Amino acid sequence: MKIEIQDLRFIYPTGLEALKGISLTIEAGEQVAIVGQNGAGKTTLVRHFNGLLQPASGSVLIGDWDVKKYSVAKLASRVGYVFQNPDEQLFSRDVLTEVTFGPKNLKYAKEKIDELVKRALSLTELTDKTETNPYDLSPTWRKMVALASIIAMDTPIVIFDEPTTGQDAVNVARIANVIAELRKEGKTVITITHDIDFCAENFERVIALSKGQVLLDGPAREILGQEEILAQTYVDPPQLTRLGKRLGLKETVRNQEEFLNSL
Amino acid sequence: MAFVNLQNVTYQYPLTKTPALQNVNLQVNEGEFVAIVGPNGAGKSTLCYTLAGFAPHFFKGEMSGTVEVAGKESSKSTLDEWVLNVGLAFQNPFNQISGAKYTVFEEIAFGLENIGVPREEMKSRVEDAMALTGIRDLAERSPYSLSGGQQQRVALTSILVMRPKLLVLDEPTSQMDPIGTREVFGTIRKMAEEGMTVVLVEHKVEWIAEFADRVIALKDGSVLLEGKPNEVLTSELLAEHGFGLSRYTSTAREAKKRGIWKKKICL
Numbered sequence: 204m205k206i207e208i209q210d211l212r213f214i215y216p217t218g219l220e221a222l223k224g225i226s227l228t229i230e231a232g233e234q235v236a237i238v239g240q241n242g243a244g245k246t247t248l249v250r251h252f253n254g255l256l257q258p259a260s261g262s263v264l265i266g267d268w269d270v271k272k273y274s275v276a277k278l279a280s281r282v283g284y285v286f287q288n289p290d291e292q293l294f295s296r297d298v299l300t301e302v303t304f305g306p307k308n309l310k311y312a313k314e315k316i317d318e319l320v321k322r323a324l325s326l327t328e329l330t331d332k333t334e335t336n337p338y339d340l341s342p343t344w345r346k347m348v349a350l351a352s353i354i355a356m357d358t359p360i361v362i363f364d365e366p367t368t369g370q371d372a373v374n375v376a377r378i379a380n381v382i383a384e385l386r387k388e389g390k391t392v393i394t395i396t397h398d399i400d401f402c403a404e405n406f407e408r409v410i411a412l413s414k415g416q417v418l419l420d421g422p423a424r425e426i427l428g429q430e431e432i433l434a435q436t437y438v439d440p441p442q443l444t445r446l447g448k449r450l451g452l453k454e455t456v457r458n459q460e461e462f463l464n465s466l
Numbered sequence: 467m468a469f470v471n472l473q474n475v476t477y478q479y480p481l482t483k484t485p486a487l488q489n490v491n492l493q494v495n496e497g498e499f500v501a502i503v504g505p506n507g508a509g510k511s512t513l514c515y516t517l518a519g520f521a522p523h524f525f526k527g528e529m530s531g532t533v534e535v536a537g538k539e540s541s542k543s544t545l546d547e548w549v550l551n552v553g554l555a556f557q558n559p560f561n562q563i564s565g566a567k568y569t570v571f572e573e574i575a576f577g578l579e580n581i582g583v584p585r586e587e588m589k590s591r592v593e594d595a596m597a598l599t600g601i602r603d604l605a606e607r608s609p610y611s612l613s614g615g616q617q618q619r620v621a622l623t624s625i626l627v628m629r630p631k632l633l634v635l636d637e638p639t640s641q642m643d644p645i646g647t648r649e650v651f652g653t654i655r656k657m658a659e660e661g662m663t664v665v666l667v668e669h670k671v672e673w674i675a676e677f678a679d680r681v682i683a684l685k686d687g688s689v690l691l692e693g694k695p696n697e698v699l700t701s702e703l704l705a706e707h708g709f710g711l712s713r714y715t716s717t718a719r720e721a722k723k724r725g726i727w728k729k730k731i732c733l
Contacts, residue, residue, distance in 0.1 A: 217611055240643045241615030287614050287641070288560055342557070343506035365614065368640045369557060371505040371669060372710030397615070397643050400713055437645035442672060442713040459717045466726055 204231050204266045204281060204359040204391060206252060211261035213247055221247040223415040224261070231359070232389045234382065236402040236423070239412035240437035245395045246287065248412065249362050252393075253282040265360065280309050283356050287364040287395075289342070289349035298324075298340075298348055299333040305356040323355035326381050343374055350381060361385055363394040367401050379405050403427055403441040403457040411436050428455030467537075468493035469663050470517065470632060475531035477512060477521050486512040488687040489531075494665060496631075499658040501674040501695070502667045504684035505708050510667040511557060513684065514636045517665060518554035519545050536631050550581065553630030557637050557667075559621035563609045570612070571596075571605040574624045581628075595627035598653055614641035622650065626657070633657065635666040639673075651677045671699050672712040683709060 206229040213222040221244045229235055237245050250256040251263050254275040263270045265281050283305075286292040295301035302323055306316045324330045327347040332340065337348045346366070353361060363382075367375045375398075382405055385392050396402050402409060402423070409426040411419040413436035419426050426433075427440050430448070439445070447456040447465065456462045472492040478485040487509050494500050502510050515521040522529045523545040533540035536551050556562040567573040571592060578588045596602045601619050604612065609620055618641050625633065635654070639647040647670070655677045658664045668674055674681055674695055681698040683691040685707050691698050698704065700715050711719075721727035 215611065217607070219611070238643075241619075241641070241646055242613045243643075246613060288558065290558070290560070341507055365641060368614075369506075369637055369669070371708070373708050374506060375710075397641065397647075399644055434645065437643040439644040439648075443717060446714065459713065459720060462717055463721055463724065463726060466721070 205229065206360065206391070207264040209262045211248070211251065211263060212259045213251070213256060214259045221415055225415075225417055227410065227417065227420065229391060229393065231391055233408060234386055234392045234406050235394070235408045235410060236406035237393065237395045237410045237412060238397070238399065238402060238436070238438050239418070243412040243436055244415040245412055246364055249284065249364065249393060249395060252360065252362060253284050254278040255284070279305070279356065279358070281358055282360045282362065283353035283358040284362045285349050285353045285364060285366065287368070289345040292349045292352070293337045293345060296336055297334050298329055298337055301337055301348055302352045302355050305352055309356060319355045319357050323351040326354060326384055327351040328377060343370060346370065347374075347377070350378070354381065354385070360391040360393070363392070365395055365397065367396060367398045375401060399427070399438060400441045403444065411438060423457060424455050427457055469496040469536060470494035470665070471532070471534040472516070473532045475516065475529065475533060477516060477527060477529045479525060479527045486687055487516065490687070490689060492682065492689065494663055496663055497658055497661045499655060499664045499666070499677065499679045501678035501681050502665065502684060503669070503671060503674065503681060503709060508684040509687040510684055511636055514554055514634045514665070514667060517632065517634045518552050519543070519548035520554070523548070551630060552632045552634060553625035553628050554634040555622045555625045555636065555638050557640065559614070559617040562621045562624070563617065568608055569606050570601065570609055570620050573609045573620060574627050577624060577628045591627050595623045598626060599623045600649060615643060615646060618642055619650070630662070632663045632665065635664070637667055637669065647673065669710055671710055672714070675699060675712065
């Protein structure tokens with residue numbers, strides 16, 4: 204499902220102008236990473252996609268829906284949003300109830316709910332933890348519960364807000380796998396991340412925000428090599444991209460495979 | 467004697483079946499910058515809580531062995547004595563911000579107020595700490611109106627302002643942008659050079675390689691390995707136990723496997 208943003212502006216009640224005229228189109232099935240300095244407006248931007256925030260001016264279309272005309276509850280059938288901090292999201296007494304809550308509210312048929320929940324739990328490797336209280340799990344696993352409860356809603360658009368924060372290598376790989384599965388299903392995946400190596404390895408398109416505006420937008424290969432412009436929004440190119448540059452490689456390399464092949 | 471000295475420390479949270487730390491021995495010298503690495507569930511945060519006195523003083527549970535910082539023993543101290551020497555910045559800044567203050571400035575002053583620092587001194591210390599972490603422009607904002615990374619800087623600043631002898635940081639930059647992360651690591655390094663002892667938990671190993679003096683690898687509540695960053699972080703043992711590697715290390719290893727790289731694996 205397509206997302207169209209036209210000259211979006213947003214001002215917080217404190218007077219802070221967080222978005223200063225953003226125009227973007229994200230096509231159905233695209234995998235997009237949003238990067239940029241703390242306070243650049245990344246979270247503010249994506250919170251417009253599911254109606255948590257309303258534009259001061261400009262417009263956001265989710266498919267044919269203008270977000271100004273639809274409630275958060277309604278938009279939840281099109282846009283799933285995994286919070287940066289799972290503790291702001293989780294509230295049920297056990298993992299199964301938590302993961303079932305979303306699809307149940309979307310009023311899917313019972314069989315479909317069971318199937319979606321089963322799949323979400325298996326993708327996030329939570330199948331053996333269904334009866335546990337989410338708050339008895341470690342922060343790592345709480346993050347997976349937050350992921351599962353959104354994936355289970357089967358929305359065409361899924362947003363992850365800093366999914367790899369505080370996660371070890373094994374769990375980062377698990378999250379990458381979830382994103383790859385969603386891509387196979389043709390879903391649009393939008394991820395906010397500071398983990399630029401994770402970004403380079405899992406996303407084809409990168410949008411860099413700076414001070415409420417789009418600084419760069421394009422294929423990851425083009426964007427991630429632009430060290431000087433990225434520095435304006437406090438982003439470093441990925442480790443291997445930087446190393447490749449220092450070694451004088453002609454092409455911008457993004458990951459291990461590209462790096463080794465270009466040697 | 468070492469500034470931080472843990473002898474045979476075993477700790478188990480209430481209502482749990484297995485200890486979170488098992489027989490941990492750890493010595494850190496004054497002014498040393500030590501990084502703790504390990505997979506999720508290895509006991510890294512619990513080690514932070516132990517150094518900060520929260521385990522067992524706040525969390526209760528069972529602790530054996532001795533925890534000493536600056537010549538004082540945790541089991542013989544109260545938490546309010548302990549916090550004068552040790553400051554901990556939480557992994558999740560949201561759990562740390564008091565909720566009792568309207569502005570960042572007041573939030574950072576909160577700890578100083580509690581230990582009765584005179585008003586004028588308090589103001590200048592807050593100003594200095596904010597300058598150190600680059601958040602002066604946030605002074606009048608509400609802590610809750612900030613982005614994740616900005617909140618994390620506030621949380622760090624509100625600990626630095628206390629000028630602890632031992633600074634314990636649990637993934638202090640996990641929500642920060644990359645260049646901001648570099649700045650904060652630089653600040654922490656500077657604090658260590660000025661004599662503050664630093665223990666820091668971190669998943670991003672490339673930063674440890676650049677800034678830390680020594681690395682301790684934890685696994686299942688015990689110390690698996692310790693030593694210089696380039697020795698520990700390139701060890702085969704770490705890769706086998708599911709620790710994260712820097713992209714440089716993993717790529718060098720793969721290159722070696724394919725016969726492209728013949729030299730030693732470095733960071």
